[in-house]
Amino acid sequence: MQYNESEFLIETVVPEDELIISRTDLQGIITYANETFCEISGYEEDELIGKSHNIVRHPDMPSAAFADLWDKMKNKKQWIGIVKNLRKDKGYYWVKAIISGVYKNGELVEYKSLRTPISYEEKLQHQKLYDKMRQENGEKIRKVIYE
Template sequence: MQTDFDMFYETKVPEDELIVSRTDFSGKITYVNETFAEISGYKPEELIGKPHNVIRHPDMPKSVFDNLWETIKKGDVWHGYVKNRRKDGGYYWVYARVSTVKKDGVPTEYKSVREPVLKEKAIEMQNLYDKLRAEEEGKTRVVLYIDNDKLDTAKKLEE
């Protein structure tokens, strides 16, 4: 039974930097800046060609991304708060703006620019997203503490 989790560790997005990425219309990453790679824990070459949802945190309600896709497919700019998952299982919060990139008036790809989120806002959004996931998906985030002797018994049963 796993008892150590990097998922509880937050990486802070530097206040003086923006996270930038671009995707094709199917959501596959075509470009990331160095800040994106560093904050997400990936190397740029590990991200290029992968679906952008490789960094989707399981705490994010599906409805947020449904709304994002609905908005950008209409050509509108989507903006909102997103909790992303790092390669090591940790997380980071961003305020994202996603828009269509056009060349000579023709849509060619999507661009996302993300910036840091204040701790108080992240807490507010985590509580909202926990509520949405419970209502929409019937899933609740739980942290459980058990006595070590019960944990040792569970580990032995797994072996």
């Protein structure tokens, strides 16, 4: 995937009083997106419903983070992590996500994610951490994408 460098410079800051909410089926296909999710990601609701949640995956995210997320889901545990997401316009937004199962009569039927804003320091720390994780895992980092 090739991106124009300048597209990556635009951050959408998640307001303190907003919750970004989505739900997926057990395969990670979006079944629900609240208004804030649509606004922050830059998509219309009908562009999100029915799509894989990786529609907002940012190329800076290390695959190990999502491997850990799905491992937690398979084991019916909660995953809490810091995620850099890609907007439709190729800008980005950082969130803290809490992802867990949705149960109906004791049966796992869906997954849900609640996301809240993080501080500037947390963003900086995680950008560095994720660059390091990608580098150590042989995944491309921004320098390479920009060539």
